[in-house]
Amino acid sequence: MITLTESAANEVKRLMQAQNLTDANLRMGVKGGGCSGMSYTLNFESETREQDQVFEVHGVKVAIDPKSLLYLEGTTLDFVNGLEGTGFKFVNPNATKSCGCGSSFSA
Numbered sequence: 001m002i003t004l005t006e007s008a009a010n011e012v013k014r015l016m017q018a019q020n021l022t023d024a025n026l027r028m029g030v031k032g033g034g035c036s037g038m039s040y041t042l043n044f045e046s047e048t049r050e051q052d053q054v055f056e057v058h059g060v061k062v063a064i065d066p067k068s069l070l071y072l073e074g075t076t077l078d079f080v081n082g083l084e085g086t087g088f089k090f091v092n093p094n095a096t097k098s099c100g101c102g103s104s105f106s107a
Contacts, residue, residue: 001055002028002062003076008088009058011079016044025054025061028077029068038071040090 004012012026021044029041045063048054052063064072076091 001074002057002064002072004057004060004062005076005078006058008077008079009060011088012060019044021046025063027063028072028075029065030071042077042088 016022016024024044024046025048027041027043027045029043030038031041032038048063049065051066053066053069054061054063056062071094072092074093078089078091080086080089
């Protein structure tokens with residue numbers, strides 16, 4: 001299971017509305033790269049794939065492919081707005097090491 005904080009869900013909904021994406025899903029994923037080995041990905045997509053795990057959190061439909069789910073299981077997606085920056089923050093219990101910016105990790 002993946003968790004979106006209320007703050008993250010509200011920001012996703014705001015972005016979807018601003019881009020006129022009424023029926024889109026938030027796709028969360030992982031790809032190779034980044035200074036720690038793997039990077040997080042976030043995109044909007046109108047369709048899901050056959051093997052996707054799809055669920056809804058705070059009114060946001062989230063789709064994750066099976067490979068990414070192995071690395072993201074238990075992750076919380078938050079949205080922060082503060083002195084250290086504004087943006088989405090991944091809190092991943094599977095990460096054994098993360099980079100300073102929080103956009104890549106190793107597991």
